[in-house]
Amino acid sequence: MGAFQLELPDGWAIHNVFNEDLLTRCNEPQFKRQHIKPALLPTIINEKEEYEVKEVRKHRKRGKGMKYLVHWKGYGDEHD
Numbered sequence: 001m002g003a004f005q006l007e008l009p010d011g012w013a014i015h016n017v018f019n020e021d022l023l024t025r026c027n028e029p030q031f032k033r034q035h036i037k038p039a040l041l042p043t044i045i046n047e048k049e050e051y052e053v054k055e056v057r058k059h060r061k062r063g064k065g066m067k068y069l070v071h072w073k074g075y076g077d078e079h080d
Contacts, residue, residue, distance in 0.1 A: 011044040040074045 002020045029035050042049035051072050057080065058069040071080050 009041050011041075013047060036078055037076055039079055 054071045054073040
């Protein structure tokens with residue numbers, strides 16, 4: 001067993017050394033439709049991740065509360 005030290009974006013408050021059992025090799029997509037634009041990194045404010053809502057696409061009553069389908073500013077539909 002071994003460990004890998006990763007380069008992580010500034011602002012990530014996690015340790016950068018991972019056991020190899022927790023990591024999987026990245027395989028290149030085989031088909032064009034599998035290529036997804038990478039998600040933007042969130043804005044860090046007071047050590048918390050912040051995202052901006054572009055629009056609320058759907059909502060429904062769930063128990064005593066509501067459930068929302070949110071489209072995030074700067075993200076594709078696959079991140080809703």
